[in-house]
Amino acid sequence: MSWLNSEAFTAFEQHIKWSDMIGNTIGLIALALGWRRSIWTWPVQFVSGVILFAAFASSHLTGSAGKQVVVMVVAAWGWWQWTRGRQQAQDGSIAIRFASRRERALLVAAAAIGTVAVAGLFTLEPSLSWDPWPDAYIFVGTLIAMYAQARGLVEFWFAWLLVDLVGVPLNFANGFAFSGFVYIIYGALVLWGMRDWWLRSRTSAKPSLEGAAA
Template sequence: MSAVQWLGDEAFSALGQRVIWSDMIGNSVGLLALALGWRRSIWSWPIQLLSGVILVAAYASAHLSGGIGKQLLVIGVSLWGWRQWQRGRRDAQDGSIAVRFATWRERGALLAGTALGTLAVGGLFTAVPDLSWNPWPDAYIFVGTLAAMVCQARGLTEFWFAWLLVDVVGVPLAFSSGLAFSGLVYVVYFVVVVWGMRDWWLRSRALTSAAERAALGGALS
């Protein structure tokens, strides 16, 4: 048996639902990536990339080309985010990843891009049923995940709000689709998101306050 075939096998059953190895391992690794993102660790990106590779193997074993395509996009964004954080660490005096609130212009662009992306992907999934079993919720989660990753790559605190909105749909969809482990992981995601949001929010507020004090000092001098 190949590793790809093994990833598609059942790991165990719980509450009458089948949990496959790829679902369990891929989502566990993804949860670790999110926790590392909270700590602003650059390892968040290679771990997220690994999660995508595992899920590509899983979808390949099940012959789900739509799932493969989605994970390849996630891998691509992970590579870009990894490069962005490497550049951010080089530019920072203390070698850490700086976080901030998005500007209103950035928020507007993010909301518009996410809405248009969801309409486009949802329309594609509807037109090609083989790509998704639940076209619109799946499109919402997929585009929302990409939006969250883009915000994370740019060090925007809104990254956590995007994940929170993904969780609202992701938890019930996972359980209704028979992916019990994914549903449970999304519940844990919610807890990590709340704590990560608090940490990044406080750091962003401190940075904003420091910038305002510096600007005021410059105006008075």
């Protein structure tokens, strides 16, 4: 499997690795499935995580590699969440909603504290990461985003967008050009998915409000 970390081709003076290209292409498919609220987003995310873990681990980007471990673990949990007792929408897909104020506060606090803690660990042990703060930010941000997705929260799109803002330049700087290009596409899909989930959450809330009024 060593060919996964070999160069596939060069584009715009950037060296594209097989693992980087394949893993991120599968990741794009997973994101599209998430936008469609399909349960298959989770196993596809798991496969993407396995491939990208190998890519980042070989480049000493521990935070980004750890991010893929998070992807795999949360993908398994998300699959379980969406198949066991989660409220389903009328079309059979997962029901979605906005987080409560308390949930949002907890997500923001967890992101801030987690980033400081992980960055501190990376700073104390430089061999774990060559870019401790952005690496920690991506690692923790991914955990927050996938947790919110598993809970069916619209805010997961906002979390992914914030991760992308740091992930794009970090990937280009560390030789993962395909990841950088794909994260730009991720950004567009995130904005599209955010709008779709936002509108669907408002639509799904209407029947409950009408029922309460009755």
